[in-house]
Amino acid sequence: MFMLGIDLSCNELTRGIPRPMGNLIMLISLNLSHNNLVGPIPLEFSNLKQIESLDLSYNNLNGKIHPKLVDIVTLSVFTVAHDNLSGKTPGYILQFGTFDNGSYEGNLLLCGRPLSKVCNEIEP
Template sequence: MEALPELRVLVLKSNKFDGNMSLASRSNLPFPKLQVLDISENKFVGSLPQKYFKNFRAMMDMKENQTDGDYDYFSIYVEMIINLKGLDQLLKRLLEDFTIIDLSSNKFSGTIPHSIGNLNSLRYLNLSHNNLMGHIPASLGNISVLESLDLSSNKLDGGIPSELTSLTFLAKLNLSMNDLVGQIPQSTQFSTFENDSYVGNLRLCGVPLTRKCNEENGQRMQPEEEEDEPRWLVEFFFGVGYTYKKKKKKKTRKRATPTHRRS
């Protein structure tokens, strides 16, 4: 399929395809005009296909890579069912400005390559439900027209890059079920996202979460009083549903020793 230079839409979702997409390519410029890549809900393994991210010319400055003939022929609506924050939604868009990469629900591992930030005409990016690790690359902030970003249900760590606050068109954000830490960046756009965008990241803090941050380092503040025994440990020994009282540290006061006067 890499030998199809005019291919614009490739949808292989919900099959049983497997294999490694990061193997050596036979083409110098694979998929130069591809605008839609959806291989979600398969069994692909290995690292994300960085070789494609570097060559998706139609997702880099799309208008500059289109000819007049392309515009006339492809000025039609494309209808696709895409997954936005866990919900399948029917999307109708003009193909001339519609770009999406959906690699969700596979078995991809490794890190998210910085080169994906070069796709500055990309509008929908879904890498959720894989085994991706490492930090969220700050280069994602370069995708200025990005409307939906879903990195949920991976093993990502580190903080949320402040560069993402420059994504003024971002309408959907899902970073839930990772291991992200620190304060959630604040901006006009980020103020529109609710708790479900961050749920499952136990070390995140700041608005819209109820967890407050330490002013010095932006980390989550620990509660003043901790339970002597974690709940899971108590339930392990005594069974689920066991009711126990939270132990509090009590300050002991020294009693004055009575003195006897000698007569």
């Protein structure tokens, strides 16, 4: 049995995203939007090499967008809008070059392309 997609949006989920979700390597779509999830995006999500759609928007996720996520070349939808992420966006690298401002909007501490906020050269 294959699970192609998981939609747990609008379920009032709290706490962090379970790291083992990154082991669902055949997953095509994951929607965790509109919950109350906190903490970082798990580094293990870089293992989701088949995923085409990843929606983590409208949560309280924080921390940086790990650069290893750009290794997921199958992504056609990526949104972390209206979270509390900080640091530099992955920029226009590989498939991340196709994501616009809407993918990141509402994260006041994010900077870099495609956002208009320029990152400082020296990060604390």
